[in-house]
Amino acid sequence: MRQLRLLPHDEHVAGTDLAARLRPRFAQPVIVVDPDDPVMGGPRCLVPVCERLTVIFGKCSAHRQRWIHEGRPEDVHAWAATAPANRRWLQQPPKCAIGSCRRSRREHGLCHSHAHRWHHQGRPDLTGWITRGGGPPLPAGPGCRFPECQLEAEGEAGLCVHHRNRWVRADRPPLTSWLLGCATFGQDRFGLRALPEPMRLGIAYAIQCRVDERRTIIRPYSIHRLLRALPGAGADSLLDRSSEQWMSYLGFSSERGRIERRFLLDAIGYLRDVVEGVGWDAEFPRDVWLLRRLGFPGRDARLSFTGIGPLWLRELIKRWAR
Ligand SMILES: [Zn+2]
Ligand SMILES: [Zn+2]
Ligand SMILES: [Zn+2]
Known part of the structure:
Protein backbone atom coordinates (compact mmCIF):
# COMPACT_ATOMS: atom_id res chain seq x y z
CA MET A 1 0.00 0.00 0.00
CA ARG A 2 1.25 3.42 -0.83
CA GLN A 3 2.36 5.35 2.24
CA LEU A 4 1.20 8.91 2.38
CA ARG A 5 2.99 11.61 4.19
CA LEU A 6 0.50 14.19 5.23
CA LEU A 7 1.44 17.79 5.46
CA PRO A 8 0.27 19.82 8.46
CA HIS A 9 -1.98 21.67 6.05
CA ASP A 10 -3.75 18.44 5.12
CA GLU A 11 -4.35 17.59 8.70
CA HIS A 12 -5.78 20.98 9.39
CA VAL A 13 -8.18 20.52 6.50
CA ALA A 14 -9.10 17.08 7.77
CA GLY A 15 -9.79 18.33 11.31
CA THR A 16 -12.06 21.21 10.38
CA ASP A 17 -13.65 19.25 7.58
CA LEU A 18 -14.46 16.36 9.86
CA ALA A 19 -16.16 18.50 12.48
CA ALA A 20 -18.39 19.91 9.76
CA ARG A 21 -19.19 16.44 8.44
CA LEU A 22 -20.35 15.05 11.77
CA ARG A 23 -24.09 15.07 12.41
CA PRO A 24 -25.00 16.34 15.91
CA ARG A 25 -25.45 12.83 17.30
CA PHE A 26 -21.90 11.88 16.31
CA ALA A 27 -20.31 15.21 17.22
CA GLN A 28 -20.65 14.52 20.96
CA PRO A 29 -17.83 12.90 22.95
CA VAL A 30 -20.39 10.31 24.01
CA ILE A 31 -22.27 8.70 21.11
CA VAL A 32 -25.42 7.07 22.39
CA VAL A 33 -26.61 3.89 20.71
CA ASP A 34 -30.25 3.34 19.89
CA PRO A 35 -30.74 -0.45 20.42
CA ASP A 36 -33.01 -0.49 17.36
CA ASP A 37 -30.33 0.98 15.08
CA PRO A 38 -29.57 -1.61 12.36
CA VAL A 39 -25.81 -0.97 12.52
CA MET A 40 -25.04 -0.02 16.13
CA GLY A 41 -27.97 -1.76 17.85
CA GLY A 42 -28.92 -5.39 18.31
CA PRO A 43 -30.77 -7.78 20.60
CA ARG A 44 -31.50 -6.35 24.02
CA CYS A 60 -25.64 -7.04 29.08
CA SER A 61 -22.27 -7.11 30.84
CA ALA A 62 -23.62 -5.40 33.97
CA HIS A 63 -26.53 -7.80 34.36
CA ARG A 64 -24.31 -10.77 33.59
CA GLN A 65 -22.10 -9.64 36.50
CA ARG A 66 -25.09 -9.21 38.75
CA TRP A 67 -26.47 -12.64 37.82
CA ILE A 68 -23.12 -14.27 38.66
CA HIS A 69 -22.90 -12.27 41.87
CA GLU A 70 -26.34 -13.51 42.90
CA GLY A 71 -25.27 -17.14 42.54
CA ARG A 72 -26.36 -17.76 38.92
CA PRO A 73 -30.09 -18.32 39.59
CA GLU A 74 -31.29 -21.15 37.40
CA ASP A 75 -34.59 -19.61 36.34
CA VAL A 76 -33.03 -16.77 34.41
CA HIS A 77 -36.31 -15.25 33.31
CA ALA A 78 -37.77 -15.16 36.82
CA TRP A 79 -34.52 -13.55 37.99
CA ALA A 80 -34.58 -11.04 35.13
CA ALA A 81 -38.15 -10.00 35.90
CA THR A 82 -37.08 -8.59 39.27
CA ALA A 83 -33.57 -7.37 38.40
CA PRO A 84 -33.19 -3.58 38.65
CA ALA A 85 -31.95 -1.38 35.81
CA ASN A 86 -28.30 -0.27 35.78
CA ARG A 87 -29.28 3.30 36.50
CA ARG A 88 -29.69 3.12 40.25
CA TRP A 89 -27.04 5.66 41.07
CA LEU A 90 -28.96 8.18 38.99
CA GLN A 91 -31.70 8.17 41.62
CA GLN A 92 -32.50 11.41 43.33
CA PRO A 93 -29.88 12.19 46.02
CA PRO A 94 -31.28 12.82 49.54
CA LYS A 95 -32.23 16.37 50.41
CA CYS A 96 -32.08 18.41 53.60
CA ALA A 97 -34.67 17.37 56.22
CA ILE A 98 -36.10 20.90 56.39
CA GLY A 99 -39.27 20.73 54.30
CA SER A 100 -38.79 23.97 52.38
CA CYS A 101 -35.07 23.41 51.68
CA ARG A 102 -33.86 21.91 48.36
CA ARG A 103 -30.18 21.58 49.24
CA SER A 104 -28.17 18.37 49.44
CA ARG A 105 -28.19 16.43 52.71
CA ARG A 106 -24.82 16.51 54.48
CA GLU A 107 -24.75 16.01 58.26
CA HIS A 108 -27.51 15.25 60.82
CA GLY A 109 -29.93 14.95 57.90
CA LEU A 110 -29.46 18.64 57.15
CA CYS A 111 -27.80 20.61 54.37
CA HIS A 112 -24.58 22.39 55.18
CA SER A 113 -26.28 25.77 55.83
CA HIS A 114 -29.00 24.35 58.09
CA ALA A 115 -26.50 22.20 59.97
CA HIS A 116 -24.37 25.27 60.49
CA ARG A 117 -27.36 27.25 61.76
CA TRP A 118 -28.42 24.42 64.09
CA HIS A 119 -24.90 24.20 65.58
CA HIS A 120 -24.85 27.96 65.93
CA GLN A 121 -28.13 27.94 67.91
CA GLY A 122 -26.60 25.52 70.44
CA ARG A 123 -27.89 22.25 68.95
CA PRO A 124 -31.51 22.27 70.26
CA ASP A 125 -33.60 19.09 69.98
CA LEU A 126 -33.20 18.25 66.31
CA THR A 127 -36.62 16.72 65.56
CA GLY A 128 -38.44 19.67 67.06
CA TRP A 129 -36.12 22.14 65.32
CA ILE A 130 -36.79 20.48 61.97
CA THR A 131 -40.56 20.44 62.57
CA ARG A 132 -40.51 24.17 63.33
CA GLY A 133 -38.85 24.75 59.94
CA GLY A 134 -35.29 25.49 61.08
CA GLY A 135 -35.68 29.26 61.14
CA PRO A 136 -36.29 31.67 58.26
CA PRO A 137 -36.00 30.05 54.81
CA LEU A 138 -32.64 30.23 53.06
CA PRO A 139 -32.44 32.24 49.84
CA ALA A 140 -33.47 29.98 46.93
CA GLY A 141 -30.82 29.30 44.26
CA PRO A 142 -30.95 27.83 40.74
CA GLY A 143 -31.54 24.12 40.25
CA CYS A 144 -28.75 21.57 39.90
CA ARG A 145 -27.71 21.01 36.27
CA PHE A 146 -27.60 17.25 36.66
CA PRO A 147 -30.31 15.56 34.58
CA GLU A 148 -33.57 15.42 36.52
CA CYS A 149 -31.97 16.39 39.82
CA GLN A 150 -34.48 18.29 42.00
CA LEU A 151 -31.87 19.80 44.31
CA GLU A 152 -30.49 23.28 44.40
CA ALA A 153 -27.09 24.11 42.91
CA GLU A 154 -24.42 25.26 45.34
CA GLY A 155 -21.16 26.69 44.04
CA GLU A 156 -19.77 27.64 40.66
CA ALA A 157 -20.22 24.36 38.81
CA GLY A 158 -24.01 24.76 39.01
CA LEU A 159 -24.36 21.37 40.71
CA CYS A 160 -25.84 20.31 44.02
CA VAL A 161 -23.27 19.16 46.58
CA HIS A 162 -23.98 15.49 45.90
CA HIS A 163 -23.42 15.77 42.15
CA ARG A 164 -20.54 18.15 42.55
CA ASN A 165 -18.77 15.53 44.67
CA ARG A 166 -19.32 12.96 41.94
CA TRP A 167 -17.93 15.35 39.35
CA VAL A 168 -14.87 16.08 41.50
CA ARG A 169 -14.30 12.33 42.02
CA ALA A 170 -14.37 11.93 38.23
CA ASP A 171 -11.48 14.44 38.08
CA ARG A 172 -13.52 17.48 36.97
CA PRO A 173 -13.97 16.65 33.27
CA PRO A 174 -15.60 19.31 31.02
CA LEU A 175 -19.03 19.67 32.57
CA THR A 176 -21.22 19.39 29.49
CA SER A 177 -19.76 16.13 28.31
CA TRP A 178 -19.76 14.74 31.86
CA LEU A 179 -23.47 15.58 32.20
CA LEU A 180 -24.16 13.91 28.87
CA GLY A 181 -22.24 10.85 29.99
CA CYS A 182 -24.28 10.68 33.21
CA ALA A 183 -27.59 11.20 31.45
CA THR A 184 -26.83 8.23 29.21
CA PHE A 185 -25.41 5.99 31.93
CA GLY A 186 -26.86 2.50 31.64
CA GLN A 187 -27.28 2.86 27.87
CA ASP A 188 -24.87 1.55 25.29
CA ARG A 189 -22.60 4.29 24.03
CA PHE A 190 -19.24 4.96 22.50
CA GLY A 191 -17.21 6.89 25.06
CA LEU A 192 -14.73 9.03 23.13
CA ARG A 193 -13.95 11.54 25.85
CA ALA A 194 -10.43 10.22 26.52
CA LEU A 195 -9.31 10.55 22.89
CA PRO A 196 -7.17 13.53 21.86
CA GLU A 197 -8.35 15.87 19.10
CA PRO A 198 -8.59 15.40 16.17
CA MET A 199 -8.48 11.64 16.81
CA ARG A 200 -11.89 11.80 18.47
CA LEU A 201 -13.35 13.40 15.34
CA GLY A 202 -11.75 10.69 13.20
CA ILE A 203 -13.22 7.85 15.28
CA ALA A 204 -16.63 9.55 15.43
CA TYR A 205 -16.54 10.04 11.67
CA ALA A 206 -15.70 6.36 11.15
CA ILE A 207 -18.66 5.32 13.31
CA GLN A 208 -20.91 7.66 11.36
CA CYS A 209 -19.62 6.23 8.04
CA ARG A 210 -20.28 2.69 9.24
CA VAL A 211 -23.82 3.67 10.20
CA ASP A 212 -24.40 5.31 6.82
CA GLU A 213 -22.99 2.38 4.86
CA ARG A 214 -25.15 -0.14 6.70
CA ARG A 215 -22.71 -2.85 5.77
CA THR A 216 -20.84 -3.80 8.92
CA ILE A 217 -22.18 -3.82 12.45
CA ILE A 218 -20.38 -1.62 14.95
CA ARG A 219 -21.25 -2.05 18.63
CA PRO A 220 -19.60 -0.24 21.51
CA TYR A 221 -18.32 -3.32 23.31
CA SER A 222 -16.67 -4.64 20.16
CA ILE A 223 -14.26 -1.68 19.95
CA HIS A 224 -14.08 -0.93 23.67
CA ARG A 225 -10.52 -2.26 23.98
CA LEU A 226 -9.38 -0.24 20.98
CA LEU A 227 -10.84 2.99 22.36
CA ARG A 228 -9.06 2.40 25.65
CA ALA A 229 -5.72 1.71 23.99
CA LEU A 230 -5.68 4.63 21.53
CA PRO A 231 -5.04 7.52 23.96
CA GLY A 232 -1.84 5.87 25.20
CA ALA A 233 -0.27 5.82 21.73
CA GLY A 234 1.02 9.39 21.96
CA ALA A 235 -0.52 10.34 18.60
CA ASP A 236 -3.14 13.06 18.15
CA SER A 237 -4.57 11.76 14.91
CA LEU A 238 -5.07 8.32 13.39
CA LEU A 239 -3.16 9.64 10.38
CA ASP A 240 -0.05 10.28 12.48
CA ARG A 241 0.83 6.60 12.11
CA SER A 242 0.68 4.12 9.28
CA SER A 243 -1.78 1.23 9.48
CA GLU A 244 1.14 -1.13 10.09
CA GLN A 245 2.43 0.98 12.98
CA TRP A 246 -1.01 1.04 14.57
CA MET A 247 -1.39 -2.71 14.28
CA SER A 248 1.95 -3.41 15.87
CA TYR A 249 1.29 -0.89 18.67
CA LEU A 250 -2.11 -2.42 19.37
CA GLY A 251 -0.94 -6.01 18.94
CA PHE A 252 -3.75 -6.73 16.50
CA SER A 253 -3.50 -9.39 13.83
CA SER A 254 -5.99 -11.10 11.55
CA GLU A 255 -6.81 -13.46 14.44
CA ARG A 256 -6.45 -11.26 17.49
CA GLY A 257 -8.62 -8.16 17.65
CA ARG A 258 -10.12 -8.90 14.25
CA ILE A 259 -13.16 -6.65 14.61
CA GLU A 260 -11.17 -3.79 16.06
CA ARG A 261 -8.50 -4.13 13.42
CA ARG A 262 -11.06 -3.96 10.62
CA PHE A 263 -12.65 -0.92 12.23
CA LEU A 264 -9.33 0.88 12.58
CA LEU A 265 -8.33 0.13 8.99
CA ASP A 266 -11.72 1.39 7.82
CA ALA A 267 -11.36 4.52 9.97
CA ILE A 268 -7.98 5.30 8.42
CA GLY A 269 -9.46 4.70 4.97
CA TYR A 270 -12.37 7.08 5.60
CA LEU A 271 -9.95 9.75 6.82
CA ARG A 272 -7.69 9.37 3.80
CA ASP A 273 -10.72 9.72 1.58
CA VAL A 274 -11.47 13.04 3.28
CA VAL A 275 -7.91 14.29 3.02
CA GLU A 276 -7.21 13.09 -0.51
CA GLY A 277 -10.66 13.58 -1.94
CA VAL A 278 -12.91 11.16 -3.77
CA GLY A 279 -14.26 11.04 -7.31
CA TRP A 280 -12.56 11.02 -10.71
CA ASP A 281 -10.88 14.42 -10.40
CA ALA A 282 -8.97 13.34 -7.31
CA GLU A 283 -8.38 9.73 -8.22
CA PHE A 284 -7.58 9.85 -11.95
CA PRO A 285 -4.11 11.43 -11.66
CA ARG A 286 -2.97 8.71 -9.23
CA ASP A 287 -1.34 5.53 -10.46
CA VAL A 288 -3.27 3.37 -8.01
CA TRP A 289 -7.00 3.91 -7.90
CA LEU A 290 -9.01 3.04 -4.82
CA LEU A 291 -12.18 1.78 -6.43
CA ARG A 292 -14.50 2.79 -3.58
CA ARG A 293 -13.56 6.42 -4.28
CA LEU A 294 -14.92 5.98 -7.76
CA GLY A 295 -18.25 4.69 -6.54
CA PHE A 296 -17.57 0.96 -6.70
CA PRO A 297 -18.53 -1.18 -3.73
CA GLY A 298 -15.72 -2.71 -1.67
CA ARG A 299 -13.28 -1.50 0.93
CA ASP A 300 -9.74 -1.74 -0.30
CA ALA A 301 -10.12 -2.98 -3.88
CA ARG A 302 -7.70 -1.08 -6.08
CA LEU A 303 -6.57 -0.88 -9.64
CA SER A 304 -2.86 -0.34 -10.08
CA PHE A 305 -1.19 1.04 -13.18
CA THR A 306 2.31 1.12 -11.73
CA GLY A 307 3.35 -1.97 -13.69
CA ILE A 308 2.95 -0.15 -16.99
CA GLY A 309 6.38 1.25 -17.76
CA PRO A 310 6.09 3.91 -20.48
CA LEU A 311 4.25 6.88 -19.02
CA TRP A 312 2.46 7.74 -22.28
CA LEU A 313 1.07 4.18 -22.38
CA ARG A 314 0.07 4.30 -18.71
CA GLU A 315 -1.82 7.54 -19.32
CA LEU A 316 -3.57 6.05 -22.34
CA ILE A 317 -4.62 2.92 -20.49
CA LYS A 318 -5.88 4.97 -17.56
CA ARG A 319 -8.02 7.02 -19.91
CA TRP A 320 -9.33 3.85 -21.50
CA ALA A 321 -10.07 2.37 -18.06
CA ARG A 322 -11.96 5.46 -17.06
ZN1 LIG B 1 -28.96 -5.44 31.22
ZN1 LIG C 1 -31.28 22.84 54.22
ZN1 LIG D 1 -27.87 17.41 41.76
Missing part, protein backbone atom coordinates in the same frame (compact mmCIF):
# COMPACT_ATOMS: atom_id res chain seq x y z
CA CYS A 45 -30.56 -7.61 27.47
CA LEU A 46 -33.21 -10.02 28.80
CA VAL A 47 -33.80 -7.89 31.90
CA PRO A 48 -37.03 -6.10 30.91
CA VAL A 49 -36.12 -2.77 32.51
CA CYS A 50 -32.63 -2.72 30.93
CA GLU A 51 -31.97 -0.68 27.80
CA ARG A 52 -28.64 -2.26 26.96
CA LEU A 53 -27.58 -4.69 24.27
CA THR A 54 -26.90 -8.34 24.88
CA VAL A 55 -23.21 -9.11 25.19
CA ILE A 56 -23.16 -12.65 26.53
CA PHE A 57 -25.88 -15.28 27.01
CA GLY A 58 -28.71 -12.84 26.58
CA LYS A 59 -27.49 -10.33 29.15
Whole structure:
Protein backbone atom coordinates (compact mmCIF):
# COMPACT_ATOMS: atom_id res chain seq x y z
CA MET A 1 0.00 0.00 0.00
CA ARG A 2 1.25 3.42 -0.83
CA GLN A 3 2.36 5.35 2.24
CA LEU A 4 1.20 8.91 2.38
CA ARG A 5 2.99 11.61 4.19
CA LEU A 6 0.50 14.19 5.23
CA LEU A 7 1.44 17.79 5.46
CA PRO A 8 0.27 19.82 8.46
CA HIS A 9 -1.98 21.67 6.05
CA ASP A 10 -3.75 18.44 5.12
CA GLU A 11 -4.35 17.59 8.70
CA HIS A 12 -5.78 20.98 9.39
CA VAL A 13 -8.18 20.52 6.50
CA ALA A 14 -9.10 17.08 7.77
CA GLY A 15 -9.79 18.33 11.31
CA THR A 16 -12.06 21.21 10.38
CA ASP A 17 -13.65 19.25 7.58
CA LEU A 18 -14.46 16.36 9.86
CA ALA A 19 -16.16 18.50 12.48
CA ALA A 20 -18.39 19.91 9.76
CA ARG A 21 -19.19 16.44 8.44
CA LEU A 22 -20.35 15.05 11.77
CA ARG A 23 -24.09 15.07 12.41
CA PRO A 24 -25.00 16.34 15.91
CA ARG A 25 -25.45 12.83 17.30
CA PHE A 26 -21.90 11.88 16.31
CA ALA A 27 -20.31 15.21 17.22
CA GLN A 28 -20.65 14.52 20.96
CA PRO A 29 -17.83 12.90 22.95
CA VAL A 30 -20.39 10.31 24.01
CA ILE A 31 -22.27 8.70 21.11
CA VAL A 32 -25.42 7.07 22.39
CA VAL A 33 -26.61 3.89 20.71
CA ASP A 34 -30.25 3.34 19.89
CA PRO A 35 -30.74 -0.45 20.42
CA ASP A 36 -33.01 -0.49 17.36
CA ASP A 37 -30.33 0.98 15.08
CA PRO A 38 -29.57 -1.61 12.36
CA VAL A 39 -25.81 -0.97 12.52
CA MET A 40 -25.04 -0.02 16.13
CA GLY A 41 -27.97 -1.76 17.85
CA GLY A 42 -28.92 -5.39 18.31
CA PRO A 43 -30.77 -7.78 20.60
CA ARG A 44 -31.50 -6.35 24.02
CA CYS A 45 -30.56 -7.61 27.47
CA LEU A 46 -33.21 -10.02 28.80
CA VAL A 47 -33.80 -7.89 31.90
CA PRO A 48 -37.03 -6.10 30.91
CA VAL A 49 -36.12 -2.77 32.51
CA CYS A 50 -32.63 -2.72 30.93
CA GLU A 51 -31.97 -0.68 27.80
CA ARG A 52 -28.64 -2.26 26.96
CA LEU A 53 -27.58 -4.69 24.27
CA THR A 54 -26.90 -8.34 24.88
CA VAL A 55 -23.21 -9.11 25.19
CA ILE A 56 -23.16 -12.65 26.53
CA PHE A 57 -25.88 -15.28 27.01
CA GLY A 58 -28.71 -12.84 26.58
CA LYS A 59 -27.49 -10.33 29.15
CA CYS A 60 -25.64 -7.04 29.08
CA SER A 61 -22.27 -7.11 30.84
CA ALA A 62 -23.62 -5.40 33.97
CA HIS A 63 -26.53 -7.80 34.36
CA ARG A 64 -24.31 -10.77 33.59
CA GLN A 65 -22.10 -9.64 36.50
CA ARG A 66 -25.09 -9.21 38.75
CA TRP A 67 -26.47 -12.64 37.82
CA ILE A 68 -23.12 -14.27 38.66
CA HIS A 69 -22.90 -12.27 41.87
CA GLU A 70 -26.34 -13.51 42.90
CA GLY A 71 -25.27 -17.14 42.54
CA ARG A 72 -26.36 -17.76 38.92
CA PRO A 73 -30.09 -18.32 39.59
CA GLU A 74 -31.29 -21.15 37.40
CA ASP A 75 -34.59 -19.61 36.34
CA VAL A 76 -33.03 -16.77 34.41
CA HIS A 77 -36.31 -15.25 33.31
CA ALA A 78 -37.77 -15.16 36.82
CA TRP A 79 -34.52 -13.55 37.99
CA ALA A 80 -34.58 -11.04 35.13
CA ALA A 81 -38.15 -10.00 35.90
CA THR A 82 -37.08 -8.59 39.27
CA ALA A 83 -33.57 -7.37 38.40
CA PRO A 84 -33.19 -3.58 38.65
CA ALA A 85 -31.95 -1.38 35.81
CA ASN A 86 -28.30 -0.27 35.78
CA ARG A 87 -29.28 3.30 36.50
CA ARG A 88 -29.69 3.12 40.25
CA TRP A 89 -27.04 5.66 41.07
CA LEU A 90 -28.96 8.18 38.99
CA GLN A 91 -31.70 8.17 41.62
CA GLN A 92 -32.50 11.41 43.33
CA PRO A 93 -29.88 12.19 46.02
CA PRO A 94 -31.28 12.82 49.54
CA LYS A 95 -32.23 16.37 50.41
CA CYS A 96 -32.08 18.41 53.60
CA ALA A 97 -34.67 17.37 56.22
CA ILE A 98 -36.10 20.90 56.39
CA GLY A 99 -39.27 20.73 54.30
CA SER A 100 -38.79 23.97 52.38
CA CYS A 101 -35.07 23.41 51.68
CA ARG A 102 -33.86 21.91 48.36
CA ARG A 103 -30.18 21.58 49.24
CA SER A 104 -28.17 18.37 49.44
CA ARG A 105 -28.19 16.43 52.71
CA ARG A 106 -24.82 16.51 54.48
CA GLU A 107 -24.75 16.01 58.26
CA HIS A 108 -27.51 15.25 60.82
CA GLY A 109 -29.93 14.95 57.90
CA LEU A 110 -29.46 18.64 57.15
CA CYS A 111 -27.80 20.61 54.37
CA HIS A 112 -24.58 22.39 55.18
CA SER A 113 -26.28 25.77 55.83
CA HIS A 114 -29.00 24.35 58.09
CA ALA A 115 -26.50 22.20 59.97
CA HIS A 116 -24.37 25.27 60.49
CA ARG A 117 -27.36 27.25 61.76
CA TRP A 118 -28.42 24.42 64.09
CA HIS A 119 -24.90 24.20 65.58
CA HIS A 120 -24.85 27.96 65.93
CA GLN A 121 -28.13 27.94 67.91
CA GLY A 122 -26.60 25.52 70.44
CA ARG A 123 -27.89 22.25 68.95
CA PRO A 124 -31.51 22.27 70.26
CA ASP A 125 -33.60 19.09 69.98
CA LEU A 126 -33.20 18.25 66.31
CA THR A 127 -36.62 16.72 65.56
CA GLY A 128 -38.44 19.67 67.06
CA TRP A 129 -36.12 22.14 65.32
CA ILE A 130 -36.79 20.48 61.97
CA THR A 131 -40.56 20.44 62.57
CA ARG A 132 -40.51 24.17 63.33
CA GLY A 133 -38.85 24.75 59.94
CA GLY A 134 -35.29 25.49 61.08
CA GLY A 135 -35.68 29.26 61.14
CA PRO A 136 -36.29 31.67 58.26
CA PRO A 137 -36.00 30.05 54.81
CA LEU A 138 -32.64 30.23 53.06
CA PRO A 139 -32.44 32.24 49.84
CA ALA A 140 -33.47 29.98 46.93
CA GLY A 141 -30.82 29.30 44.26
CA PRO A 142 -30.95 27.83 40.74
CA GLY A 143 -31.54 24.12 40.25
CA CYS A 144 -28.75 21.57 39.90
CA ARG A 145 -27.71 21.01 36.27
CA PHE A 146 -27.60 17.25 36.66
CA PRO A 147 -30.31 15.56 34.58
CA GLU A 148 -33.57 15.42 36.52
CA CYS A 149 -31.97 16.39 39.82
CA GLN A 150 -34.48 18.29 42.00
CA LEU A 151 -31.87 19.80 44.31
CA GLU A 152 -30.49 23.28 44.40
CA ALA A 153 -27.09 24.11 42.91
CA GLU A 154 -24.42 25.26 45.34
CA GLY A 155 -21.16 26.69 44.04
CA GLU A 156 -19.77 27.64 40.66
CA ALA A 157 -20.22 24.36 38.81
CA GLY A 158 -24.01 24.76 39.01
CA LEU A 159 -24.36 21.37 40.71
CA CYS A 160 -25.84 20.31 44.02
CA VAL A 161 -23.27 19.16 46.58
CA HIS A 162 -23.98 15.49 45.90
CA HIS A 163 -23.42 15.77 42.15
CA ARG A 164 -20.54 18.15 42.55
CA ASN A 165 -18.77 15.53 44.67
CA ARG A 166 -19.32 12.96 41.94
CA TRP A 167 -17.93 15.35 39.35
CA VAL A 168 -14.87 16.08 41.50
CA ARG A 169 -14.30 12.33 42.02
CA ALA A 170 -14.37 11.93 38.23
CA ASP A 171 -11.48 14.44 38.08
CA ARG A 172 -13.52 17.48 36.97
CA PRO A 173 -13.97 16.65 33.27
CA PRO A 174 -15.60 19.31 31.02
CA LEU A 175 -19.03 19.67 32.57
CA THR A 176 -21.22 19.39 29.49
CA SER A 177 -19.76 16.13 28.31
CA TRP A 178 -19.76 14.74 31.86
CA LEU A 179 -23.47 15.58 32.20
CA LEU A 180 -24.16 13.91 28.87
CA GLY A 181 -22.24 10.85 29.99
CA CYS A 182 -24.28 10.68 33.21
CA ALA A 183 -27.59 11.20 31.45
CA THR A 184 -26.83 8.23 29.21
CA PHE A 185 -25.41 5.99 31.93
CA GLY A 186 -26.86 2.50 31.64
CA GLN A 187 -27.28 2.86 27.87
CA ASP A 188 -24.87 1.55 25.29
CA ARG A 189 -22.60 4.29 24.03
CA PHE A 190 -19.24 4.96 22.50
CA GLY A 191 -17.21 6.89 25.06
CA LEU A 192 -14.73 9.03 23.13
CA ARG A 193 -13.95 11.54 25.85
CA ALA A 194 -10.43 10.22 26.52
CA LEU A 195 -9.31 10.55 22.89
CA PRO A 196 -7.17 13.53 21.86
CA GLU A 197 -8.35 15.87 19.10
CA PRO A 198 -8.59 15.40 16.17
CA MET A 199 -8.48 11.64 16.81
CA ARG A 200 -11.89 11.80 18.47
CA LEU A 201 -13.35 13.40 15.34
CA GLY A 202 -11.75 10.69 13.20
CA ILE A 203 -13.22 7.85 15.28
CA ALA A 204 -16.63 9.55 15.43
CA TYR A 205 -16.54 10.04 11.67
CA ALA A 206 -15.70 6.36 11.15
CA ILE A 207 -18.66 5.32 13.31
CA GLN A 208 -20.91 7.66 11.36
CA CYS A 209 -19.62 6.23 8.04
CA ARG A 210 -20.28 2.69 9.24
CA VAL A 211 -23.82 3.67 10.20
CA ASP A 212 -24.40 5.31 6.82
CA GLU A 213 -22.99 2.38 4.86
CA ARG A 214 -25.15 -0.14 6.70
CA ARG A 215 -22.71 -2.85 5.77
CA THR A 216 -20.84 -3.80 8.92
CA ILE A 217 -22.18 -3.82 12.45
CA ILE A 218 -20.38 -1.62 14.95
CA ARG A 219 -21.25 -2.05 18.63
CA PRO A 220 -19.60 -0.24 21.51
CA TYR A 221 -18.32 -3.32 23.31
CA SER A 222 -16.67 -4.64 20.16
CA ILE A 223 -14.26 -1.68 19.95
CA HIS A 224 -14.08 -0.93 23.67
CA ARG A 225 -10.52 -2.26 23.98
CA LEU A 226 -9.38 -0.24 20.98
CA LEU A 227 -10.84 2.99 22.36
CA ARG A 228 -9.06 2.40 25.65
CA ALA A 229 -5.72 1.71 23.99
CA LEU A 230 -5.68 4.63 21.53
CA PRO A 231 -5.04 7.52 23.96
CA GLY A 232 -1.84 5.87 25.20
CA ALA A 233 -0.27 5.82 21.73
CA GLY A 234 1.02 9.39 21.96
CA ALA A 235 -0.52 10.34 18.60
CA ASP A 236 -3.14 13.06 18.15
CA SER A 237 -4.57 11.76 14.91
CA LEU A 238 -5.07 8.32 13.39
CA LEU A 239 -3.16 9.64 10.38
CA ASP A 240 -0.05 10.28 12.48
CA ARG A 241 0.83 6.60 12.11
CA SER A 242 0.68 4.12 9.28
CA SER A 243 -1.78 1.23 9.48
CA GLU A 244 1.14 -1.13 10.09
CA GLN A 245 2.43 0.98 12.98
CA TRP A 246 -1.01 1.04 14.57
CA MET A 247 -1.39 -2.71 14.28
CA SER A 248 1.95 -3.41 15.87
CA TYR A 249 1.29 -0.89 18.67
CA LEU A 250 -2.11 -2.42 19.37
CA GLY A 251 -0.94 -6.01 18.94
CA PHE A 252 -3.75 -6.73 16.50
CA SER A 253 -3.50 -9.39 13.83
CA SER A 254 -5.99 -11.10 11.55
CA GLU A 255 -6.81 -13.46 14.44
CA ARG A 256 -6.45 -11.26 17.49
CA GLY A 257 -8.62 -8.16 17.65
CA ARG A 258 -10.12 -8.90 14.25
CA ILE A 259 -13.16 -6.65 14.61
CA GLU A 260 -11.17 -3.79 16.06
CA ARG A 261 -8.50 -4.13 13.42
CA ARG A 262 -11.06 -3.96 10.62
CA PHE A 263 -12.65 -0.92 12.23
CA LEU A 264 -9.33 0.88 12.58
CA LEU A 265 -8.33 0.13 8.99
CA ASP A 266 -11.72 1.39 7.82
CA ALA A 267 -11.36 4.52 9.97
CA ILE A 268 -7.98 5.30 8.42
CA GLY A 269 -9.46 4.70 4.97
CA TYR A 270 -12.37 7.08 5.60
CA LEU A 271 -9.95 9.75 6.82
CA ARG A 272 -7.69 9.37 3.80
CA ASP A 273 -10.72 9.72 1.58
CA VAL A 274 -11.47 13.04 3.28
CA VAL A 275 -7.91 14.29 3.02
CA GLU A 276 -7.21 13.09 -0.51
CA GLY A 277 -10.66 13.58 -1.94
CA VAL A 278 -12.91 11.16 -3.77
CA GLY A 279 -14.26 11.04 -7.31
CA TRP A 280 -12.56 11.02 -10.71
CA ASP A 281 -10.88 14.42 -10.40
CA ALA A 282 -8.97 13.34 -7.31
CA GLU A 283 -8.38 9.73 -8.22
CA PHE A 284 -7.58 9.85 -11.95
CA PRO A 285 -4.11 11.43 -11.66
CA ARG A 286 -2.97 8.71 -9.23
CA ASP A 287 -1.34 5.53 -10.46
CA VAL A 288 -3.27 3.37 -8.01
CA TRP A 289 -7.00 3.91 -7.90
CA LEU A 290 -9.01 3.04 -4.82
CA LEU A 291 -12.18 1.78 -6.43
CA ARG A 292 -14.50 2.79 -3.58
CA ARG A 293 -13.56 6.42 -4.28
CA LEU A 294 -14.92 5.98 -7.76
CA GLY A 295 -18.25 4.69 -6.54
CA PHE A 296 -17.57 0.96 -6.70
CA PRO A 297 -18.53 -1.18 -3.73
CA GLY A 298 -15.72 -2.71 -1.67
CA ARG A 299 -13.28 -1.50 0.93
CA ASP A 300 -9.74 -1.74 -0.30
CA ALA A 301 -10.12 -2.98 -3.88
CA ARG A 302 -7.70 -1.08 -6.08
CA LEU A 303 -6.57 -0.88 -9.64
CA SER A 304 -2.86 -0.34 -10.08
CA PHE A 305 -1.19 1.04 -13.18
CA THR A 306 2.31 1.12 -11.73
CA GLY A 307 3.35 -1.97 -13.69
CA ILE A 308 2.95 -0.15 -16.99
CA GLY A 309 6.38 1.25 -17.76
CA PRO A 310 6.09 3.91 -20.48
CA LEU A 311 4.25 6.88 -19.02
CA TRP A 312 2.46 7.74 -22.28
CA LEU A 313 1.07 4.18 -22.38
CA ARG A 314 0.07 4.30 -18.71
CA GLU A 315 -1.82 7.54 -19.32
CA LEU A 316 -3.57 6.05 -22.34
CA ILE A 317 -4.62 2.92 -20.49
CA LYS A 318 -5.88 4.97 -17.56
CA ARG A 319 -8.02 7.02 -19.91
CA TRP A 320 -9.33 3.85 -21.50
CA ALA A 321 -10.07 2.37 -18.06
CA ARG A 322 -11.96 5.46 -17.06
ZN1 LIG B 1 -28.96 -5.44 31.22
ZN1 LIG C 1 -31.28 22.84 54.22
ZN1 LIG D 1 -27.87 17.41 41.76
